[in-house]
Amino acid sequence: MATSRTYSDPDVIAQIADLTLRSRRLAEGAISGQHRSPFHGFNIEFASYREYTPGDDLRRLDWRVFARSDRHYIKQYEEESNVRVTFVVDASASMNYKGSRAALAKFDYASTLVVSLAMLLSRQQDPVGLVLFDEEAGQLLPPSATQAQVSVMSQILQKCTPARKTELGGLLRSLTDRIRRRGFLVVVSDLFTDLEPVFDGLDRLRFLGHEVLVMQVLDRDELELPFDGPTVFKDIEGDEQVFAEPGAFRKAYQGAIREFLAEVRRECGARGYDHVALCTDDHLGDSLARFLRSREDSAHNPGGRY
Secondary structure (H helix, E strand, O other), X not given: OOOOOOOOOHHHHHHHOOOOOOOXXXXXXOOOOOOOOOOOOOOOOEEEEEEOXXXXXXXXXXXXXXXXXXXXXXXXXXHHOOOOEEEEEXXXXXXXXXXXXXXXXXXXXXXXXXXXXXXXXXXXXXXXXXXXXXXXXXXXXXEEOOOOHHHHHHHHHHHOOOOEOOOHHHHHHHHHHHOOOOOEEEEEEOOOOOHHHHHHHHHHHHHXXXXXXXXXXXXHHHHHOOOOOOEEXXXXXXXXXXXXXXXXXXXXXXXXXXXXXXXXXXXXXXXXXXXXXXXXXXXXXXXXXXXXXXXXXXXXXXXXXO
């Protein structure tokens, strides 16, 4: 999978197939009662058609369309559209890192995560979309519930080569103008950037009604600094290099990275954002299944963490 950059992993998808990823907050609509609508009592407008699936209300069948096409279609109304989920994925150079214990680089791990969750959400009939970012939003694919959408997302991720610096805060601020309709934003990043503008951007999006889930992807090397002997450390998003003996500052580094992760969890919890930290040497299917079960179990606790 790492060499072919194919992000659809059947094992991961099978492990989460019976689970759900649903909005904790009020959504702009629902199909089959999965998400509650905040607009009860308002007039609703026709939005589109979708193909009939077993269990749909037969009263919604459009018989005129059936007469013309010999196919069954359900009328879908704006008030009943599912939650729009946008994955905001870090494509900066730091996501290229792959330690000796990891099967995948961080970007490949993150991309497999995104495609797996997108498939799960599309089965829930939730529209899914994608934003790739480094110093800017490189590409924005608006959410869609079509069967081809997950394939399009996967192709975009496969063609991406992370290469530049991270500037997540500015991107999140720009999304307040680009994503007008409230939805569910899933930020997938190592968060190796200035956190203050990141949380400022997330706060603005939350103020506009978006729900936020932060999925932090890290390599075990970044947590433990396991290197022995004199080592050259290179800034993966810049040109600086440092020649050092890791043993001399390993404890201080590990303490700093623990404080960094604690700050991310603390700030997410205080603001009501879900947060999960994932490590690339852990089996993705196991980690995602545990997280989704934990999120379902703690649905009554906004801001809960994995």
